[in-house]
Amino acid sequence: xxxxxxxxxxxxxxxxxxxxxxxxxxxxxxxxxxxxxxxxxxxxxxxxxxxxxxxxxxxxxxxxxxxxxxxxxxxxxxxxxxxxxxxxxxxxxxxxxxxxxxxxxxxxxxxxxxxxxxxxxxxxxxxxxxxxxxxxxxxxxxxxxxxxxxxxxxxxxxxxxxxxxxxxxxxxxxxxxxxxxxxxxxxxxxxxxxxxxxxxxxxxxxxxxxxxxxxxxxxxxxxxxxxxxxxxxxxxxxxxxxxxxxxxxxxxxxxxxxxxxxxxxxxxxxxxxxxxxxxxxxxxxxxxxxxxxxxxxxxxxxxxxxxxxxxxxxxxxxxxxxxxxxxxxxxxxxxxxxxxxxxxxxxxxxxxxxxxxxxxxxxxxxxxxxxxxxxxxxxxxxxxxxxxxxxxxxxxxxxxxxxxxxxxx
Amino acid sequence: xxxxxxxxxxxxxxxxxxxxxxxxxxxxxxxxxxxxxxxxxxxxxxxxxxxxxxxxxxxxxxxxxxxxxxxxxxxxxxxxxxxxxxxxxxxxxxxxxxxxxxxxxxxxxxxxxxxxxxxxxxxxxxxxxxxxxxxxxxxxxxxxxxxxxxxxxxxxxxxxxxxxxxxxxxxxxxxxxxxxxxxxxxxxxxxxxxxxxxxxxxxxxxxxxxxxxxxxxxxxxxxxxxxxxxxxxxxxxxxxxxxxxxxxxxxxxxxxxxxxxxxxxxxxxxxxxxxxxxxxxxxxxxxxxxxxxxx
Numbered sequence: 001x002x003x004x005x006x007x008x009x010x011x012x013x014x015x016x017x018x019x020x021x022x023x024x025x026x027x028x029x030x031x032x033x034x035x036x037x038x039x040x041x042x043x044x045x046x047x048x049x050x051x052x053x054x055x056x057x058x059x060x061x062x063x064x065x066x067x068x069x070x071x072x073x074x075x076x077x078x079x080x081x082x083x084x085x086x087x088x089x090x091x092x093x094x095x096x097x098x099x100x101x102x103x104x105x106x107x108x109x110x111x112x113x114x115x116x117x118x119x120x121x122x123x124x125x126x127x128x129x130x131x132x133x134x135x136x137x138x139x140x141x142x143x144x145x146x147x148x149x150x151x152x153x154x155x156x157x158x159x160x161x162x163x164x165x166x167x168x169x170x171x172x173x174x175x176x177x178x179x180x181x182x183x184x185x186x187x188x189x190x191x192x193x194x195x196x197x198x199x200x201x202x203x204x205x206x207x208x209x210x211x212x213x214x215x216x217x218x219x220x221x222x223x224x225x226x227x228x229x230x231x232x233x234x235x236x237x238x239x240x241x242x243x244x245x246x247x248x249x250x251x252x253x254x255x256x257x258x259x260x261x262x263x264x265x266x267x268x269x270x271x272x273x274x275x276x277x278x279x280x281x282x283x284x285x286x287x288x289x290x291x292x293x294x295x296x297x298x299x300x301x302x303x304x305x306x307x308x309x310x311x312x313x314x315x316x317x318x319x320x321x322x323x324x325x326x327x328x329x330x331x332x333x334x335x336x337x338x339x340x341x342x343x344x345x346x347x348x349x350x351x352x353x354x355x356x357x358x359x360x361x362x363x364x365x366x367x368x369x370x371x372x373x374x375x376x377x378x379x380x381x382x383x384x385x386x387x388x389x390x391x392x393x394x395x396x397x398x399x400x401x402x403x404x405x406x407x408x409x
Numbered sequence: 410x411x412x413x414x415x416x417x418x419x420x421x422x423x424x425x426x427x428x429x430x431x432x433x434x435x436x437x438x439x440x441x442x443x444x445x446x447x448x449x450x451x452x453x454x455x456x457x458x459x460x461x462x463x464x465x466x467x468x469x470x471x472x473x474x475x476x477x478x479x480x481x482x483x484x485x486x487x488x489x490x491x492x493x494x495x496x497x498x499x500x501x502x503x504x505x506x507x508x509x510x511x512x513x514x515x516x517x518x519x520x521x522x523x524x525x526x527x528x529x530x531x532x533x534x535x536x537x538x539x540x541x542x543x544x545x546x547x548x549x550x551x552x553x554x555x556x557x558x559x560x561x562x563x564x565x566x567x568x569x570x571x572x573x574x575x576x577x578x579x580x581x582x583x584x585x586x587x588x589x590x591x592x593x594x595x596x597x598x599x600x601x602x603x604x605x606x607x608x609x610x611x612x613x614x615x616x617x618x619x620x621x622x623x624x625x626x627x628x629x630x631x632x633x634x635x636x637x638x639x640x641x642x643x644x645x646x647x648x649x650x651x652x653x654x655x656x657x658x659x660x661x662x663x664x665x666x667x668x669x670x671x672x673x674x675x676x677x678x679x680x681x682x683x684x685x686x687x688x689x690x691x692x693x694x695x696x697x698x699x700x701x702x703x704x
Contacts, residue, residue, distance in 0.1 A: 042530075043525070043530070043630075044530070044628070044629070044630035045630065048530035048531075049530065049531065052530065179675065206674065207674075207675050208674060208675070209674075209675065209677065209678070211634065212677065212678075213625045213631075213634045214421055214624075214625075215674075216417045216421070216549075216666070217414060217417060217665075217666050217669035217670045217674060217677075218669065218674050220410065220413050220414070220417065220548070220549065220670075221410075221670060224410060236532070237532045237626060237628060240532065240534075240626060241624075241625065241626075244534075244624070245624075248543065248550060248552060249549070249550050250543075250550055269531075270531040270532060270533070273531065273532070273533050273534060273626075274532055274533070274534045274626045275534075276534070
């Protein structure tokens with residue numbers, strides 16, 4: 001009996017020692033890393049191509065920073081989770097990253113609905129969210145102090161689009177938007193701005209299902225209406241199908257009808273694998289162009305990206321890199337990776353990122369916690385299989401549109 | 410505009426019918442719904458595109474190879490996953506349906522994940538069968554590729570219907586569909602018939618995927634769209650009815666096209682469902698479904 005008790009005591013002692021060792025080791029490990037939650041699209045129904053670009057850029061920046069010793073002595077650890085680009089996925093992933101993985105900050109979100117679904121989660125737990133590609137106005141008008149947007153936003157995109165339509169002297173425009181939060185937000189802003197700034201333009205918008213595989217009925221309707229410009233916000237793969245069908249039916253791009261791709265998909269790595277003649281002559285909106293005058297960190301990022309992935313970075317790569325760079329900058333300034341300290345530091349960001357100086361606006365409304373001057377480019381694709389470098393840069397941010405440089409397809 | 414929409418709807422409907430025909434054949438013979446049917450479409454699309462783009466295989470070889478890939482996959486799936494259903498449950502419906510649902514759902518997820526791993530999440534546009542200037546058909550510009558694809562789809566559709574009605578194996582398939590036990594008693598090899606049906610269905614779906622790959626670039630998740638349409642069509646046309654699949658497919662294509670223009674494009678997918686509800690209210694077994702089954 002005594003021997004049995006003795007054995008049990010030994011066993012309990014061993015278990016306790018082992019648990020203590022593991023706890024210490026785990027504690028020490030969590031002390032040494034700066035855990036950054038990444039919520040992005042890795043599987044459908046969202047645009048996986050966007051998620052991959054985001055992930056690649058974040059991993060590159062994290063490794064780059066870790067090579068230099070990490071952030072305030074801690075290595076950056078990306079905790080990557082798949083939100084599938086859905087509202088439910090966004091909310092669930094945000095909850096899981098915060099409660100289970102205990103991350104200090106979340107980034108990587110590539111679609112508006114995901115950012116919108118994580119707003120309340122961020123507020124509830126007080127965890128900062130630096131989204132990559134949340135365009136919808138609701139993200140900013142919600143006024144949540146923990147949510148920051150260094151990427152594109154509806155007002156900026158539509159202002160640029162309407163400027164372009166005015167410069168082109170458009171008379172009749174059709175806008176195609178997808179049935180997502182970003183699509184609805186852009187459609188609403190476009191109608192509003194055209195009404196206020198260009199009432200002379202005859203405008204009609206159409207909301208399309210992003211899951212549809214055939215837009216021919218709509219294309220034939222557009223053909224009958226003969227617009228000067230067709231503006232499309234649809235992202236891949238829906239955007240590819242629409243572009244191909246417009247081209248196949250001889251609707252756009254033609255010498256009479258300009259196709260203006262506003263969704264930023266023309267620098268997707270698989271763009272030319274899905275678009276042939278339909279791309280030639282199209283005008284495109286993007287948040288990066290190789291002819292941008294990049295700051296040193298942007299030049300270095302591009303160089304490292306090409307070396308590592310053997311491909312040119314796209315606008316989402318730069319957007320994701322900037323999101324992580326501002327987080328790193330905030331942690332350094334706060335000398336802390338605690339969420340509250342990070343939030344406070346992020347609000348006071350004044351940092352030169354890959355494409356320019358990033359600050360966050362404090363005005364409540366559609367630009368709250370937004371990098372207002374986020375750069376953009378309007379360019380024309382003039383040949384099939386054309387690299388982004390070779391496209392004709394027509395407009396850079398708030399500069400004038402080089403209308404004379406546009407060539408008819 | 411009306412004639413354009415009719416032409417557009419009929420073209421779309423033909424491809425819908427090609428997809429649905431295989432699904433309804435499987436249901437007719439095996440009495441199960443194959444939830445991985447869309448993935449046969451996806452496999453066909455990818456086989457065609459990858460053979461052409463990555464291996465430089467000519468289109469004339471890549472297209473039959475894609476059909477063969479779908480057919481072979483169907484053959485393997487029937488042998489490995491569907492055959493045990495009948496070994497275990499025999500003619501009993503109880504339990505068999507659950508097994509079939511779980512197995513085909515799991516297969517669907519597996520195939521999507523496997524293709525994502527192998528090819529990546531990208532979509533890849535397939536090559537055109539024929540290049541050339543488009544023809545104007547009732548206001549719709551139809552490319553030579555679309556005409557060729559439509560011709561092949563129609564040939565396979567009517568060829569399959571003809572063989573089902575007038576060939577020995579077609580009669581055997583219909584016999585098994587009518588009464589599996591009685592067909593077995595009469596000397597029909599029901600196992601072989603089931604394999605042929607599954608392989609044929611896989612081949613037809615793969616053919617649709619390959620033919621449409623130029624218009625709808627294949628991606629690992631592309632199968633969801635044609636599969637959902639096929640489910641609507643086979644219920645609309647009558648479960649197990651090949652003619653119902655053909656008529657149902659064409660009807661769905663036309664209704665969707667007309668609804669998209671004359672009502673709203675935003676609700677395009679709901680028009681087919683509304684038609685389905687209407688048909689089921691008037692004809693609960695679908696347009697060409699059996700009103701009575703005797704054993």
